[in-house]
Every structure is written in C-alpha cells, then in structure tokens.
Amino acid sequence: MLGLSDIASRIVQSTIRTMSVECEKVGGVNLAQGVCDTEVPAIVRQAAEAAIEAGHNQYTRADGIARLRQAIAGKLLRQNGIRADPETEIVVTSGATGGFDSACRALLNPGDEVILFEPYYGYHYATLVGQYCKPLLVSLDPPDYPLVADRLAVAITSKTRGIVVNTPANPSGKLFSQAELGQIAAIAHHHDLFLFTDEIYEHFVYDGQRHVSPASLPGIADRTVTISGFSKVYSITGWRVGYLHACARWTPAISYFHDLTYVCAPSAFQHGAAAGLEQLPASFYQGLVDEYQHKREIMCRALREAGMEPSVPAGAYYVLADASDVPGSGSVEKALNLLRLTGVASVPGEAFFQGGRGDRLLRFCFAKTETDLADACERLRRLRRASQASHR
Numbered sequence: 001m002l003g004l005s006d007i008a009s010r011i012v013q014s015t016i017r018t019m020s021v022e023c024e025k026v027g028g029v030n031l032a033q034g035v036c037d038t039e040v041p042a043i044v045r046q047a048a049e050a051a052i053e054a055g056h057n058q059y060t061r062a063d064g065i066a067r068l069r070q071a072i073a074g075k076l077l078r079q080n081g082i083r084a085d086p087e088t089e090i091v092v093t094s095g096a097t098g099g100f101d102s103a104c105r106a107l108l109n110p111g112d113e114v115i116l117f118e119p120y121y122g123y124h125y126a127t128l129v130g131q132y133c134k135p136l137l138v139s140l141d142p143p144d145y146p147l148v149a150d151r152l153a154v155a156i157t158s159k160t161r162g163i164v165v166n167t168p169a170n171p172s173g174k175l176f177s178q179a180e181l182g183q184i185a186a187i188a189h190h191h192d193l194f195l196f197t198d199e200i201y202e203h204f205v206y207d208g209q210r211h212v213s214p215a216s217l218p219g220i221a222d223r224t225v226t227i228s229g230f231s232k233v234y235s236i237t238g239w240r241v242g243y244l245h246a247c248a249r250w251t252p253a254i255s256y257f258h259d260l261t262y263v264c265a266p267s268a269f270q271h272g273a274a275a276g277l278e279q280l281p282a283s284f285y286q287g288l289v290d291e292y293q294h295k296r297e298i299m300c301r302a303l304r305e306a307g308m309e310p311s312v313p314a315g316a317y318y319v320l321a322d323a324s325d326v327p328g329s330g331s332v333e334k335a336l337n338l339l340r341l342t343g344v345a346s347v348p349g350e351a352f353f354q355g356g357r358g359d360r361l362l363r364f365c366f367a368k369t370e371t372d373l374a375d376a377c378e379r380l381r382r383l384r385r386a387s388q389a390s391h392r
C-alpha cells in the first residue's frame with residue numbers, strides 16, 4: 001500500500017511559514033520570518049555578479065572553492081580564535097542549514113539522543129527528528145536564560161551523543177558566556193559527546209558583549225562542529241552559502257553527505273561571500289551591531305507600550321514577548337488575533353517549545369527596514385489603545 005514514510009506522515013508545516021502566508025493575505029507587516037530586509041553589501045553583490053560574468057557557473061569542489069575556504073580559515077582565526085586547515089577542516093555548505101543536516105547525517109545514528117536547549121530553533125529539532133534521532137530538551141528560563149548545568153547533566157543518558165549550542169540563539173537572543181560554554185564543554189568531554197554549534201548570529205551581539213565560539217575553548221575542538229554562514233551577516237538568505245569547521249576525522253563524511261543532497265554551495269555566490277570576508281572592514285560589522293541594537297530598542301519599546309513584556313535579547317534579532325493579554329487560548333490563536341487586530345505577523349511561541357510552554361509567547365523579528373519596523377511598531381501600539389478603549 002502506497003503511503004508516506006513514518007516520519008513524513010508526522011510532519012507539521014512550520015508555523016513561521018503559515019504566519020507569513022496569513023500575513024500576505026491581509027497585507028500586514030511580516031515580523032514572523034527571519035528574513036533580513038537590509039541591503040546586501042556592494043562588495044559582496046558585485047563580486048557575485050563578476051563571478052557569473054567570469055564564468056564561475058559550474059559545480060565547485062564538494063567542500064567549496066579554495067578562495068572561500070582560505071578566507072573562512074582567516075576569519076575563524078581572527079574573529080573566533082579557531083585554528084583551521086582550509087584544505088581539510090572546512091566545508092562550505094548550503095547555508096548553516098545544509099551544514100547542520102550533513103553533520104548530523106555523518107555523525108549521528110538513528111535512535112541517538114541529542115540535547116537541545118529550549119526554547120529551540122525549529123529546524124534543529126526537525127532535522128534531528130527527520131534523521132530518526134531524539135531531541136532531549138533542557139530548558140533555559142527567561143528573561144536571561146542562564147544555563148543550569150545540573151539540568152543538562154541529569155538529562156544525559158547512555159544514548160545521548162551530542163549537544164546543540166545555538167549562540168546567540170534564535171528565538172531567545174541568549175548569548176552563552178565563556179563560563180557557561182566551559183561547563184557545557186566539560187559535560188561534553190565527560191560523557192564523550194559531540195558539540196554542534198550554530199553561530200549564524202555571531203555578528204549580532206549587543207551591549208558591548210562578545211561572542212565566544214565553543215571550539216575556541218581548550219581541548220574541545222575535536223568534538224565540536226562549528227557551524228555558521230553568510231545569510232544573516234550579509235543579508236543573503238537566498239544565496240545559500242554557509243560553512244562548518246570540524247576536525248579532519250569528520251569532514252570527509254560530512255562533505256560526502258552534503259554532496260549527496262546539495263552537491264555544492266552556489267559557485268558564484270561563494271565568490272561573493274569570499275569577497276565579503278576579504279574586503280569588508282571591521283566598521284561594517286560594528287555598523288551592523290549599532291543598527292540592530294537600535295532596532296532592538298525600538299522593537300522592545302513598542303512591545304512594552306503594546307502591553308507585551310519583552311525578554312530583551314542579548315544577541316540575534318528576535319524578541320520573545322509575553323502575549324498573555326492578547327486574546328486567544330494558546331499561541332497560535334494569539335498570533336492570529338494579533339495579526340487581525342494590528343496587521344503585524346509574529347510567530348506563535350509553540351514553534352520553539354514543547355508541552356505548552358510557549359503558549360503565552362510570541363516571537364517578533366526586528367531585521368526589517370526602518371520604515372517597516374516603524375510601521376509595525378505603530379500598528380502594535382494600536383493594540384493597547386484598542387484594549388484601553390474596550391475597558392472604558
């Protein structure tokens with residue numbers, strides 16, 4: 001009898017996509033999807049265009065062009081404190097998503113358990129489930145989401161094979177401190193676990209804080225797969241260029257699985273990303289921090305004024321806010337009602353939690369143009385005015 005696979009019959013469409021569709025129907029402002037509306041740096045754009053003109057339009061080596069692997073190795077050493085051999089320890093991937101997927105396929109077995117911190121990024125959860133692995137959730141509590149090392153230690157069983165660390169995190173904005181990462185590294189070492197990092201928001205860190213790459217900690221690099229990419233930092237989510245660093249014992253298998261699904265990251269876009277790494281000055285990255293920190297303030301102020309208390313994020317570009325006062329039972333109803341009342345799309349908290357723990361929460365993305373953000377904030381303020389009017 002024909003039918004879907006066991007896994008496919010259990011999948012549910014991501015609420016992020018659902019909200020985007022609903023938002024389009026009402027012509028609202030979409031603060032649901034993490035798509036940056038900011039401009040692609042000219043250096044990056046022009047280098048990709050020039051690469052197409054110069055004929056870089058075919059498959060590349062499975063692990064990426066030499067120019068980009070070298071630029072990544074330079075960046076990892078300069079900015080992340082990670083020493084990488086560009087020939088054997090770096091794989092250019094189809095975004096961080098392709099990197100995580102391939103690393104899981106190469107290093108995990110069906111039935112393995114992998115620790116995710118909750119709130120988690122839905123793709124991490126779904127990728128693990130899709131590979132017949134079991135996500136084990138360790139919760140972090142708002143507003144600052146500190147690591148409780150005991151919770152992590154007791155969650156680990158004999159079947160646990162890895163820990164995923166997303167820093168700064170989507171959706172909480174949690175930035176893991178060096179001390180917290182040291183505790184995670186010690187636990188990974190003690191239980192002989194892989195550490196999969198997702199550092200895609202590494203450049204979006206606020207209040208003068210510093211991003212720490214777990215693999216830069218002593219003695220942990222060999223069990224760590226460091227994953228990052230260019231989608232967010234250069235506003236090129238559609239180009240699909242990311243990368244990972246792992247020790248040469250793991251990269252051939254990771255590269256093999258990446259090749260099977262994605263073949264390679266797009267050739268011309270690899271050149272664009274390389275030019276960005278080679279030529280963009282430190283002031284570009286500082287400019288991003290200033291711009292997004294400013295947008296974070298605008299977003300959090302508007303949420304407070306609308307009666308939705310935000311957990312102010314230390315990094316990344318999302319805010320989780322308490323939507324207890326928005327009508328609706330459960331986060332999906334709340335998100336739909338908020339869209340109906342204000343024309344602003346958000347993501348229901350249930351996308352990032354299990355067991356109803358996200359029921360009162362909504363996530364707002366502030367990676368928007370100034371104009372769209374101002375429009376969204378003005379619309380959100382109407383919520384308070386509407387509820388005040390209804391109480392009079």
Ligand code: PLP
Pocket residue numbers: 034094095096097098121166169170198200228229230231237240241242
């Ligand atoms: N990792 C996290 C935590 C994200 O939030 C996102 C996008 O929203 C991605 C990865 C996707 O990255 P990429 O476009 O490089 O696949």
